[in-house]
Amino acid sequence: MARPPANPAALRPDCSHCFALCCTAFGFARSADFAVDKPPATPCSNLAADFSCTIHDRLRARGFAGCTVFDCFGAGQAVSRRLFNGTSWREDPETATDMFTAFRILRQLHEMLWHLAQAATAAYSADTANEVRQVEWSVRKVAEGGLGEVLAADVATLHRQVGETLRWVSEEVRAGYIDDAPQPARLAPGSDLAGARLGGLALCGADLRGACLIAADLRGADLTAVDLLGADLRDARLDGADLSHALFLTQAQVAAARGSASTRLPAGLEQPAHWVP
Template sequence: MTSANSLEPASPALDRASLRPDCGNCFALCCTAFGFSRSADFPVDKPAGSPCHNLAPDFSCTIHDTLRPRGFRGCTVFDCFGAGQNVSQGLFFGKSWIESPDTKSEMFAAFAAARQLHEMLWYLAEAQTRTFDPDASHRAAQLRNTIEQAVGGELSDVLSLDVQDLHSQVRLTLIEVSEEVRAAYLAAGDDHLESALKPGADLMGKNLRSRRLCGADLRGAYLIAADLRDSDLSGVDLLGADFRDARLDGADLLKALYVTQPQLNAAHGNHVTRLPADLKMPSHWQDA
């Protein structure tokens, strides 16, 4: 843990490397705690708190290699940001909900909260590295420290945390850093396009191919099935943007803001798509 005077990241989230799923050390919490409804992402209904019917006794997935062809695309998009192994091995000391059925409800509640907290850590780590403002960096560090103290502490620390209030504080810091970073870029394009590039914009199916979108604020934008092939998204705020079925072939996201693995997993791209260094090309891009 960190000392009271230190704002260096505390265990278990020393950096983004620890914010990646380690399914081998998790009790399949994403396959049990959360529910889903039959849709384009799932072929069946599953109530929250019940194990998926594809779950093996050792907590592995019996159809892991064929999830997409079988209609479980939603499973391939989901990412817990490392919360699964932290809850399983840290907060519950490696004892599963099968071994101790009485811990099931608390474990699932802790996972739901920790998943949000770990995602916040992912964004805050980037905010610290992208800002040149010492005050903004300090605020991001303070928030990281608060979250890491909780997820690296006791179960009660996580369950008692006001996640929504913390989320609001993190959001303000991320927006502040975003404004600073985007100011260094010049968004180009016609007036009509520029007016459409705004937070929460409906850009579903929009043809944005080969565009220079640098510095745009697309936080929370709907980019479902949008064509972004060969476009430059440097300095674009993509916090919470919906990339389902978006085309990213040849796009440059190397310096885009707040990109996550789930966003990439939901999209389509190829081997020449430029990605941030700590994200990886989804396997279905290779298949395509």
């Protein structure tokens, strides 16, 4: 029996219906992305009583660029409203540990669902698309379950299954491009391409899964069918680049990069506010 795909809106953050879980559950160390140290399971010093951020409109200027590139894939509101029925960790402090743990787990599950939704659309063959849907259903059963099911989730096994499925889709989509135009050896999964000059190149079909593209020059490059799963795009130059059909790109990766109105993004992703108009 055909199953409906995951609701795209459910995989987008809605901070107005979240108890600022991204500002509490995770910790961070003082760095270029965060101005201070913060241990896990503690509220950020910039968190207001109503769960809003007191410096939201000037996060980058205040040294909190890391906050502007975070994406919970809708896990925040799902935990806050569905799993805990709208009762916050402030109202019931005894729920804090389970709430923060559930958020960390559900965020991973929602990210898997985001990529699987892309994979189902990108898959060429009906058989491959069906396999994607089967894996997606396995993840959804856990993600849409109760608190106990989420806390007991075997994330490692699901992550491995999803990774293999995404690899199948990637290989299927990239095959035609690789045959037509073989890519240089350095354009490989996990490659260190920090600062690389790739501007204006046709990189179609390259596998850059997990690659380091920090501050790489990709201006005007064609990234059609390029696998960018987990690639580090911090400060990468994307002006004029075509990522409209790139594989497994996320909003967080886009937000970490530097682009402009001339950058072409896949459907469902938005140009960050800090990009050049």
